[in-house]
Amino acid sequence: MVIGLSTMLEKTEALFASDHASVVSMNLFVALLCACIVLGHLLEETRWMNESITALIIGSCTGIVILLISGGKSSRILVFSEDLFFIYLLPPIIFNAGFQVKKKQFFRNFMTIMLFGAIGTLISFVIISFGAKHLFEKMNIGDLTIADYLAIGAIFSATDSVCTLQVLNQDETPLLYSLVFGEGVVNDATSVVLFNAIQRFDLTNINSAIALEFAGNFFYLFILSTALGVAAGLLSAFVIKKLYIGRHSTDREVALMMLLAYLSYMLAELFHLSSILTVFFCGIVMSHYTWHNVTDKSKVTTKHTFAAMSFLAEIFIFLYVGMDALDIEKWDVVRNSPGQSIGVSSILLGLILLGRAAFVFPLSFLSNLTKSSPDEKIDLKKQVTIWWAGLMRGAVSMALAYNQVLIRELQETKIKK
Amino acid sequence: MVIGLSTMLEKTEALFASDHASVVSMNLFVALLCACIVLGHLLEETRWMNESITALIIGSCTGIVILLISGGKSSRILVFSEDLFFIYLLPPIIFNAGFQVKKKQFFRNFMTIMLFGAIGTLISFVIISFGAKHLFEKMNIGDLTIADYLAIGAIFSATDSVCTLQVLNQDETPLLYSLVFGEGVVNDATSVVLFNAIQRFDLTNINSAIALEFAGNFFYLFILSTALGVAAGLLSAFVIKKLYIGRHSTDREVALMMLLAYLSYMLAELFHLSSILTVFFCGIVMSHYTWHNVTDKSKVTTKHTFAAMSFLAEIFIFLYVGMDALDIEKWDVVRNSPGQSIGVSSILLGLILLGRAAFVFPLSFLSNLTKSSPDEKIDLKKQVTIWWAGLMRGAVSMALAYNQVLIRELQETKIKK
Numbered sequence: 001m002v003i004g005l006s007t008m009l010e011k012t013e014a015l016f017a018s019d020h021a022s023v024v025s026m027n028l029f030v031a032l033l034c035a036c037i038v039l040g041h042l043l044e045e046t047r048w049m050n051e052s053i054t055a056l057i058i059g060s061c062t063g064i065v066i067l068l069i070s071g072g073k074s075s076r077i078l079v080f081s082e083d084l085f086f087i088y089l090l091p092p093i094i095f096n097a098g099f100q101v102k103k104k105q106f107f108r109n110f111m112t113i114m115l116f117g118a119i120g121t122l123i124s125f126v127i128i129s130f131g132a133k134h135l136f137e138k139m140n141i142g143d144l145t146i147a148d149y150l151a152i153g154a155i156f157s158a159t160d161s162v163c164t165l166q167v168l169n170q171d172e173t174p175l176l177y178s179l180v181f182g183e184g185v186v187n188d189a190t191s192v193v194l195f196n197a198i199q200r201f202d203l204t205n206i207n208s209a210i211a212l213e214f215a216g217n218f219f220y221l222f223i224l225s226t227a228l229g230v231a232a233g234l235l236s237a238f239v240i241k242k243l244y245i246g247r248h249s250t251d252r253e254v255a256l257m258m259l260l261a262y263l264s265y266m267l268a269e270l271f272h273l274s275s276i277l278t279v280f281f282c283g284i285v286m287s288h289y290t291w292h293n294v295t296d297k298s299k300v301t302t303k304h305t306f307a308a309m310s311f312l313a314e315i316f317i318f319l320y321v322g323m324d325a326l327d328i329e330k331w332d333v334v335r336n337s338p339g340q341s342i343g344v345s346s347i348l349l350g351l352i353l354l355g356r357a358a359f360v361f362p363l364s365f366l367s368n369l370t371k372s373s374p375d376e377k378i379d380l381k382k383q384v385t386i387w388w389a390g391l392m393r394g395a396v397s398m399a400l401a402y403n404q405v406l407i408r409e410l411q412e413t414k415i416k417k
Numbered sequence: 418m419v420i421g422l423s424t425m426l427e428k429t430e431a432l433f434a435s436d437h438a439s440v441v442s443m444n445l446f447v448a449l450l451c452a453c454i455v456l457g458h459l460l461e462e463t464r465w466m467n468e469s470i471t472a473l474i475i476g477s478c479t480g481i482v483i484l485l486i487s488g489g490k491s492s493r494i495l496v497f498s499e500d501l502f503f504i505y506l507l508p509p510i511i512f513n514a515g516f517q518v519k520k521k522q523f524f525r526n527f528m529t530i531m532l533f534g535a536i537g538t539l540i541s542f543v544i545i546s547f548g549a550k551h552l553f554e555k556m557n558i559g560d561l562t563i564a565d566y567l568a569i570g571a572i573f574s575a576t577d578s579v580c581t582l583q584v585l586n587q588d589e590t591p592l593l594y595s596l597v598f599g600e601g602v603v604n605d606a607t608s609v610v611l612f613n614a615i616q617r618f619d620l621t622n623i624n625s626a627i628a629l630e631f632a633g634n635f636f637y638l639f640i641l642s643t644a645l646g647v648a649a650g651l652l653s654a655f656v657i658k659k660l661y662i663g664r665h666s667t668d669r670e671v672a673l674m675m676l677l678a679y680l681s682y683m684l685a686e687l688f689h690l691s692s693i694l695t696v697f698f699c700g701i702v703m704s705h706y707t708w709h710n711v712t713d714k715s716k717v718t719t720k721h722t723f724a725a726m727s728f729l730a731e732i733f734i735f736l737y738v739g740m741d742a743l744d745i746e747k748w749d750v751v752r753n754s755p756g757q758s759i760g761v762s763s764i765l766l767g768l769i770l771l772g773r774a775a776f777v778f779p780l781s782f783l784s785n786l787t788k789s790s791p792d793e794k795i796d797l798k799k800q801v802t803i804w805w806a807g808l809m810r811g812a813v814s815m816a817l818a819y820n821q822v823l824i825r826e827l828q829e830t831k832i833k834k
Contacts, residue, residue, distance in 0.1 A: 023683065023686055023687050024687060026504075026683055027680065027683045027684055027687050030676055030679055030680045030683060031680060033676050034673060034676045034677060034680065037669055037672060037673050037676070038656060038660065038673070041660060041666070041669060042660065087443075239455060243455065243458060243459065249458070250721045250724075250725075251721055251724040251725040251728050252454055252458060252725075252728070254721055254722065254725040255454060255725045255728055255729050256451060256454050256455070258725070258729075259447055259450050259451045259454070259729075260451060262447055263444065263447045263448060263451065266440065266443055266444045266447060267444055269440055270440050270441060270444050297717050297721060298721070300714050300717045300718055301717055301718045301721040301722055301725075304667045304668055304671055304714060304715070304718040305671065305718055305722045305725075307667075307668040308667075308668040308669075308671040308672045308675070308718075308722075311668050311669070311672055312672050312675075312676075
């Protein structure tokens, strides 16, 4: 009878065209994901292609086709919600990154990563915020409050960890990967603290008390988020070791690991902690403790399942971004004021470059002072790579930021009318 | 910056209490799922317990707690939508059943399964529809049209395949499992055809032309659904064998198999076929062809991942049903007319028993005539088990049917007022 009702549902779906359309678009999306995997595999030999780029291109092409079919109305087949991204797509990617990270390399460079992720992001934030304030005020692009400039600084000072995974290869460049990706994870905590600070403090008058509270907040948040992730990981190791001893059940182990990892992420969201940091450390602890307590079959299964889920989520994101790139509403904004759009974009890009240079080189120098062996030192070539690799602000992040700006601009035009 | 926005989202979530509540309820639900797995494992030794029953009990207890906290307003933390069930929970369960089914046993009994699933369901449908018509008209329970009675017959004539998985064990009773579960899968196609027929034909005057068209429709739908599933399975085998030969990539293989299986289900939904039948046969073909073309790691990964996903979906369903059992609105209907509710339930139960008995025993007799070895024959004890095991109408199906009835009753009371 599940069955009978399924038909009734299909009937109602046929009645409500929008539901039918959602089935159509899900079919199309799943088919495109398959195409991305197959094409990405075929193009694997090519130096400059991978699944993400294939997904971007396929997404753009699909966007063009949909644009033509719909008569220039829309280029998307799925409406992207931030919920979809933060609740379903991001957790598997970050968890898998923690699960597969080379722990030795990561913890050997832990201090440098913390320097980059905390102090570096802060330097970047200050430069971008104040740079944007001075330059945008000269351009006269509408009334932005001091809080808006600080928000711009906070948004554009953080590296996108999902993109780093696409560009740097853990096996080929382990040091660079752990530095840039680690920075991307740690600066999530910095961003959370920064946003809290923007809302709570008057940042125009910074005194030592506020600076101290800020530092305190950062360490509080960092330690709490990490502790939550570690606790979830240890709990899974404990439960699986204590309860499943001698009579292992692979399916249950796999299901339990997935659930606990996801629970750690959702708990961090619930308590307004840095969920990225939490699920990343949960992944590290699970691969270090839990993974060694499960059956051989579970070992293989978890390793590849987490990788496959993360892989799917990444392709999904890039496929969507490809479609979104042609979104008419967003380009309308650009078309109305092309000069200003290009100006704002270039200024932001310049500030990001400057803000990043301002901390990568000094902090690398500091970090090199503490290292004795030349292998561990970050030479100038690597510093430049870190500077450039960390420039990525994430295609999705870009899309999300545009959405934020777009909504505001649309609201403003409505108010003006 | 993904990151910064994540905080902004958390802020807005804090503003909109409903979004915050959804994070809370997701946390609670994931935690309850973990509890079900751990408790179900601890109670494994007990003869009468398994994860599903544990989930039902935990769900009910949680329902009571929520009922008390919310002051008797609601017992649920997640609103169950049919979409959630048919788009996310059902596909992995049925696909995994096809993937893990003992194919030899299944195809040896294929004719019997078809007899039960097609002819048997039809007999059951006729008995329940006409029985309900005569008995309910005597009880005077509101104006039901002939189409309503036929819908009741179609809903209650089909076995629930998800429940069968909980009660019969493939390893202990392979013949019974393949018969009852196989029937549950095949009668999905019968139900689809029945619902189409109810809407299109005037079933009060059945003549040979309509009967022929009905039979034609069934075979058309059955063959098309099966062909779609087989095609998706063969496509995955072909792609993986042809393209990945020599340079296997486990993650891609796993992702591709998942995507193609899901695509077959969604395509069947799109073309109004029997999606359960499609994804079941896709699972069979994938385990028979694709599975033998992938790496050893992929073999282990797919086997356990599909099982774990199906396992999670099943627990999710039973956990929800446990909570739903205490739903106030539904019990209000019962409270308003307890005698009538009990009467209707008993009549339906009696009709289901009768309708099932009316085809299990004669068709088993027919099936036995074609078998030579006594091992393959269905003896009386097994016939009784099939009769009883197939009685399950699925906890979820029950909930869904109640919803349908409830909505109508609520509408009717509104109209009366």
